[in-house]
Amino acid sequence: MxxxxxxxxxxxxxxxxxxxxxxxxxxxxxxxxxxxxxxxxxxxxxxxxxxxxxxxxxxxxxxxxxxxxxxxxxxxxxxxxxxxxxxxxxxxxxxxxxxxxxxxxxQDIDGRQPSTPWLADELRLVLDVLDEFATRATPSPLPGLATAADTLAEEFGGWRRIANDPPDNLRPWAARHLDELCALADRGLAALAGDTLVHADLRADNLLLSADGAVTVVDWPAACRGPRWLDSLLLLLNVRLHGGHDTHQLLTEQAAAHDAPLDDLLAVLVALAGFFTDSARRPPPPGLPTLRAFQRAHADAILSWLREEDSL
CATH class of the missing domain: 3.30.200.20 (Phosphorylase Kinase; domain 1)
Incomplete structure (x- = not known):
């Protein structure tokens, strides 16, 4: 990994x-x-x-x-x-x-990162904390932040950039569905409406678990205002990346918990897959030699998930 x-x-x-x-x-x-x-x-x-x-x-x-x-x-x-x-x-x-x-x-937090692959009890604990935070953080207590749609507009154009200049190693399934992927990415961008303060970069290494059961969320430079389910969705992507869970069931549960259309969450995943696929083909930036391989792993994880969901 x-x-x-x-x-x-x-x-x-x-x-x-x-x-x-x-x-x-x-x-x-x-x-x-x-x-x-x-x-x-x-x-x-x-x-x-x-x-x-x-x-x-x-x-x-x-x-x-x-x-x-x-x-x-x-x-x-x-x-x-x-x-x-x-x-x-x-x-x-x-x-x-x-x-x-x-x-x-x-502040130094006396805690550790969650185990990966994710343990069921730690995943439930973090999802519950994210849900509670989303409730209290709506409307955003930091109203001057940019919206998620504005922040991610360029990133969510990944499939269109790929369609205009397809890489030689584009996954065959993605190549066959490029038109649909572009359309769904547009829907994903529109689905980012909301006024909840979101972290927008949630994964295991941005979380700390304390012995008393407290969860601390660290590294907030990407924070913006978006739908209350966005951080939970990003967490499920991290779960999918590491394996060991039924991500279809988890995704369905999160859509129902936030009263959000499942197709909106899937459309955001499509857009994220485009971002990771497009970014992974670029040279690594200075000081970040593993970034492109990390992005490629994310693209593969989402594309396999979308094929299972039969979302196209």
């Missing part, structure tokens, strides 16, 4: 002035830093401990690692700082931004 991973630097690889800035936010000297796996940022992702025993999570990146990553950190800092107190989100303790390096200092 291809996992989400960038080429990490660690705490020791940060410029000393960035380290000083983080320590100023923390109010103490960092004496231990443990790099964390998962995620696609090519910067740091360290659980740190300062001399008096207090802990934090630090993520930092510069344009030298990836040209787009600093802006994503800036956006994540703004969104996290604006979150309501009831949201299952780490507290932003501070942010350093010198124009080149951006460092976020966040």
């Amino acid at each position: 291809i996992t989400a991973s960038g080429v990490r630097i660690g705490w020791a690889g940060l410029p000393r002035d960035v380290q000083y800035a983080v320590e100023s936010i923390l109010g103490g000297t960092v004496v231990e830093a443990v790099s964390q796996a998962g995620g696609f940022s090519p910067g740091t992702a360290d659980r740190v401990r300062i001399a008096d025993g207090r802990r934090a999570f630090v993520k930092a990146v510069s344009t030298a690692q990836n040209a787009h990553s600093p802006n994503m950190h800036r956006r994540e800092a703004r969104i996290t700082a604006a979150m309501p107190s009831w949201a299952p989100v780490p507290e932003l303790l501070g942010c350093h931004d010198d124009g080149t390096w951006v460092a976020l200092v966040l």
